Amino acid sequence: MxxxxxxxxxxxxxxxxxxxxxxxxxxxxxxxxxxxxxxxxxxxxxxxxxxxxxxxxxxxxxxxxxxxxxxxxxxxxxxxxxxxxxxxxxxxxxxxxxxxxxxxxxxxxxxxxxxxxxxxxxxxxxxxxxxxxxxxxxxxxxxxxxxxxxxAFMENFATVMAPSLEDGTIVLRLPLPNDIALKMIxxxxxxxxxxxxxxxxxxxxxxxxxxIGDEPTGPQIAAAFGARAGLPSRYEALPLSVLGNDLDKAMFRQFAKPSEYPSDLAAVKAIEPTTWDLAEWIRSTGWTAPADRVRS
Incomplete structure (x- = not known):
């Protein structure tokens, strides 16, 4: 250059x-x-x-x-x-x-x-x-x-995609099938x-x-938050109908398709060796479990 x-x-x-x-x-x-x-x-x-x-x-x-x-x-x-x-x-x-x-x-x-x-x-x-x-x-x-x-941004797990704590269990709900990996950074x-x-x-x-820094499935994402909190975890796949925005529906419909192209995490690490995976993001941002929603 x-x-x-x-x-x-x-x-x-x-x-x-x-x-x-x-x-x-x-x-x-x-x-x-x-x-x-x-x-x-x-x-x-x-x-x-x-x-x-x-x-x-x-x-x-x-x-x-x-x-x-x-x-x-x-x-x-x-x-x-x-x-x-x-x-x-x-x-x-x-x-x-x-x-x-x-x-x-x-x-x-x-x-x-x-x-x-x-x-x-x-x-x-x-x-x-x-x-x-x-x-x-x-x-x-x-x-x-x-x-x-x-x-997708890992930061979404601090806002719109944040897990909840229900009866002592970390619960994550996303409009994504259980077996589909979500690419994130x-x-x-x-x-x-x-x-x-x-x-x-x-x-x-x-x-x-x-x-891309990581690509876990929904259950693996829930488990990562559960491990950080020292609590059991559960993942629940939701239907696309929970999304109110048509653009979001189109995006998650695409996310639900198996990727046609393999991710190259090594290429990203070659540029930035300290790139976080999800567990590192959770730890580095100081995430803590939210207040428990105890069912009456």
Whole structure:
């Protein structure tokens, strides 16, 4: 890679979870970071500035602002806003393609797109296929590009997929068959892998990597939480009907299909040897069992 002296690494999405993890990893490696933000006065943007991150204001509807923000950078990481409806999916693609166009106009030496696991093909999951469309657009741009494709977040087990404690048993319920493995990764490790690629310290054959740290089944996930709590565990597979969002239903329907492609955990470990598996995430985050729901 041809780098410019003291060039910055540009990050779009720096105020979010994944982009924030990338910024953390870059700063820890001593890199100059330029955050492309739409609201520089926001608390999150100002918190980045307080850590020494340069702020560049961009407006997607004003391509010149984005091109200017990408001038003289060594590399550019971007992710697109997560879509929760079909209308938002089209907006996601519009933002993604506009960022690619700006990177091409600014002649950015290396672009890293934070995509999603499975986006190398169309899957029928609308908010994953949108990232496939952006990947394809990026490939046609002529830019040197790397696709980072994270699996499901382990952090979901602290929020929407959190296990419960019922009558002294750790209980995990997901709309996923018992025998299907769920690929997963910690957000921290997404940042570590992306930073290594941006700084050109990692080799990614083929220009794409699925970022995965573990792939346990539902019963194995429940058992990992049970082991941490020192309690018995139980897994219960739920029907897709428990999901209120059609996009989530499409996603879990895809998750329920046996994977056609083997995961390459070794490739991720080669880039970031400290990548967490689920048990390490549970331990490192200090997870503790919730309050018991004792049936009367």
């Amino acid at each position: 041809v780098t410019r002296e003291n060039g910055a690494i540009a990050v779009f999405g720096a105020t979010g979870q994944q982009g924030g993890a990338v910024v953390d990893a870059l700063l820890a490696r001593g890199a100059r970071v330029r955050a492309l933000v739409r609201t520089p006065k926001s608390d999150r943007a100002q918190a980045l500035a307080a850590r020494g991150v340069e702020l560049a204001t961009v407006r997607i509807d004003d391509p010149a602002s984005t091109v200017a923000a990408l001038e003289e950078v060594d590399a550019f990481y971007f992710m697109t806003p997560e879509a929760n409806s079909l209308e938002e999916i089209e907006e996601e693609v519009r933002v993604g393609t506009a960022l690619v166009d700006a990177a091409a106009a600014a002649r950015v030496p290396h672009v890293v797109f934070n995509s999603v696991s499975g986006a190398d093909r169309e899957t029928g999951v609308p908010h994953h296929d949108s990232k496939h469309r952006i990947e394809e657009y990026l490939k046609l741009s002529g830019l040197r590009a790397t696709m980072v494709r994270p699996a 910690s957000i921290k490790d997404i940042g570590q892998v992306a930073a290594a690629i941006l700084l050109d310290t990692a080799d990614v054959p083929g220009g794409a990597i699925e970022v």
